[in-house]
Amino acid sequence: MSKHLETAAPACTCVPPWPALTTLIEGTTHPVVPASTHTPVSALYLARCTGCGAAYTGPWKRLPCSSRAA
Numbered sequence: 001m002s003k004h005l006e007t008a009a010p011a012c013t014c015v016p017p018w019p020a021l022t023t024l025i026e027g028t029t030h031p032v033v034p035a036s037t038h039t040p041v042s043a044l045y046l047a048r049c050t051g052c053g054a055a056y057t058g059p060w061k062r063l064p065c066s067s068r069a070a
């Protein structure tokens with residue numbers, strides 16, 4: 001659980017930043033998590049913070065199981 005921060009200032013205003021991320025794919029919101037490298041999906045879609053809606057520009061990946069109801 002490292003707290004490595006990107007040099008670019010994040011747009012998220014939450015404390016702590018990026019509490020959770022989601023992405024909108026074909027009209028459906030999917031929960032995603034930060035990843036070490038970009039994935040084919042993260043290259044196509046933009047993830048956003050669930051708290052403030054800021055765009056997450058770093059690499060992320062979809063959760064393997066995203067069917068759990070909120």
Ligand SMILES: [Zn+2]
Nearest residue numbers: 012014049052
């Ligand atoms: Zn936020």
